[in-house]
Amino acid sequence: MARFAILAVFLTAFATAATALPQQEALSQLSDKWSWNDCGASNIPLHVTSISISPDPPKTGEDLTVTARGTLSSDLKEGAYADVAVKVGRIKILQKEFDLCEEARSANASIQCPVTAGEHEITHTVKLPKEIPPAPFNVHIDGYTIDDEDLLCLDLTIDFRKSRFFGFVQD
16 A cells, blocks of 8 residues: 555556665666666665566556555555655756545555554556656655655656657657
8 A cells, every 4th residue: 555655646646747675776767768776775664576567668648557565574564654745857846745535535446454463465457647747857756654664765867858869759
């Protein structure tokens, strides 16, 4: 649920303008159009281990399916929340706090609060608006428990600009 809710928050931002794990690479570069980084300290409860998207790269005006996997080292209770900041370059276009459990309920997620510790996977599809500007976006997510303790840190980048290859424009 927590991964889903956080990814739902990430997708909502775009639509509106585990300690037991081995160390992963600092940045998971999945294509030349998007990447993610679990920026949390090793002792926080939630670590994302993989994120995949389809289509890759994402396209404006089309459905985007995100599958995320992660490990939660302690139970997640009602009241957990995330602070999300979305920037285009250095310009912040969104900063908002989201209740993770409420987001999961609103999205009718298969995992609901409370969430027990363990490994979890969730898949969610959202339609990306055609109006997303052709620009690089940076999304920073800090998640917190109901007790205001660190839960998660996640950085995502996605570039909606068309790439150029030998003078030809490619999607």
